Amino acid sequence: MHSIFFESEDALKTWLTENGEKPFRASQILSWLSKPGVTSFDDMKNLPAGLKQKLSSAFTLRTAQVVQTSQSPWATKALLKLHDGETVECVMLTDDKGRHTVCLSTQVGCAMGCMFCATGQTKAESGKCFIRNLESEEIVEQVLIFQDLLHSQTTEPDSDRISNIVVMGMGEPGLNLDNLLTALDWLSNHLEIGARKITISTVGIISGIERLAHSGKQYHLAVSLHAPNDELRNRIVPTNVGIGIQNILRAADDFFDVTGRRITYEYVLLGGVNDSPQCAQELAQILHGRNALVNLIPYNEVEGLPFKRPYPDKIDAFVRTLESGGVQVQVRKEKGGRIDAACGQLRRKNI
Numbered sequence: 001m002h003s004i005f006f007e008s009e010d011a012l013k014t015w016l017t018e019n020g021e022k023p024f025r026a027s028q029i030l031s032w033l034s035k036p037g038v039t040s041f042d043d044m045k046n047l048p049a050g051l052k053q054k055l056s057s058a059f060t061l062r063t064a065q066v067v068q069t070s071q072s073p074w075a076t077k078a079l080l081k082l083h084d085g086e087t088v089e090c091v092m093l094t095d096d097k098g099r100h101t102v103c104l105s106t107q108v109g110c111a112m113g114c115m116f117c118a119t120g121q122t123k124a125e126s127g128k129c130f131i132r133n134l135e136s137e138e139i140v141e142q143v144l145i146f147q148d149l150l151h152s153q154t155t156e157p158d159s160d161r162i163s164n165i166v167v168m169g170m171g172e173p174g175l176n177l178d179n180l181l182t183a184l185d186w187l188s189n190h191l192e193i194g195a196r197k198i199t200i201s202t203v204g205i206i207s208g209i210e211r212l213a214h215s216g217k218q219y220h221l222a223v224s225l226h227a228p229n230d231e232l233r234n235r236i237v238p239t240n241v242g243i244g245i246q247n248i249l250r251a252a253d254d255f256f257d258v259t260g261r262r263i264t265y266e267y268v269l270l271g272g273v274n275d276s277p278q279c280a281q282e283l284a285q286i287l288h289g290r291n292a293l294v295n296l297i298p299y300n301e302v303e304g305l306p307f308k309r310p311y312p313d314k315i316d317a318f319v320r321t322l323e324s325g326g327v328q329v330q331v332r333k334e335k336g337g338r339i340d341a342a343c344g345q346l347r348r349k350n351i
């Protein structure tokens with residue numbers, strides 16, 4: 001069985017005709033797909049019972065199940081069980097204006113092995129940290145799950161609308177771009193979440209950055225840098241050994257030249273590891289003259305990993321050094337922290 005999400009209207013018309021149904025049903029079916037609360041073919045009220053039956057034997061509409069949620073006023077996190085029993089996490093953040101942002105996962109696990117990251121350091125039963133790429137429908141479903149949840153909790157019009165997406169959950173988007181871009185296209189066509197409202201975060205996969213630069217879409221690019229020099233970055237982001245900071249900066253500069261969109265550099269602050277004034281100075285030097293924003297993320301501690309969040313005065317000093325070096329900087333607010341919203345922590349507890 002395959003997902004109904006990516007059937008074209010023409011293909012669906014052909015399928016309907018072959019199955020003794022009227023082709024005009026195709027547009028009815030497609031218009032249900034993005035409606036909040038429509039989680040099975042049975043919910044498609046204007047279809048005859050026989051057709052609903054045929055659709056559910058031929059196509060899937062939901063392949064993932066929510067097995068656990070945790071909620072705070074600003075963040076809701078869901079652990080999803082996929083059709084093969086694997087699990088991934090997704091999170092919805094709600095700001096003070098009531099806007100909802102969904103944080104998507106792109107892979108089950110991750111092969112990049114960042115030393116501080118729950119996803120990169122959690123071995124599944126097989127002993128591996130990376131299991132598989134997510135299919136496009138599994139990416140789309142993460143957004144629909146939150147839309148359904150909001151719909152069940154509210155009656156106000158439009159308050160179930162998801163307005164932004166950040167691809168900052170489990171996995172490395174740059175290594176599953178085909179499926180991710182198919183999913184994002186679907187989401188912009190059906191839920192009107194345009195590329196400008198979508199941020200894709202990468203550890204620095206050069207081919208991925210190049211492809212995004214030339215995708216013709218105005219995605220926002222975030223690059224997870226975490227260190228100002230290769231010696232330190234190689235230690236905390238092992239995949240950097242084959243990449244190198246200069247190559248990442250060059251690809252990001254090209255992205256900026258092509259799209260005109262400012263790059264965000266993410267920098268997880270790890271106490272005593274990459275939070276020194278020297279690191280801040282070096283970072284200011286390598287970013288000098290670039291149209292860049294540094295997003296400092298005070299580390300969310302992960303059970304079993306040796307890293308610590310820096311003391312607040314260290315964070316303040318890091319910010320001041322960057323600012324005096326002429327670099328734009330912000331410190332990420334941590335609405336997800338208390339519910340283990342950082343990458344892969346809920347799944348880690350379940351494995």
Ligand code: SAH
Nearest residue numbers: 117168171172201202203224266300342343
């Ligand atoms: N693989 C991609 C996207 C997913 S991770 C990437 O690395 O960019 C999204 C961001 O969360 C990355 O910047 C990552 O380094 C950061 N992150 C991972 N674990 C974290 C933790 N425990 N605390 C704070 N940030 C974390």
Ligand code: SF4
Nearest residue numbers: 110112114117120171
């Ligand atoms: Fe993978 Fe990103 Fe975690 Fe690194 S930080 S292991 S790239 S998910």
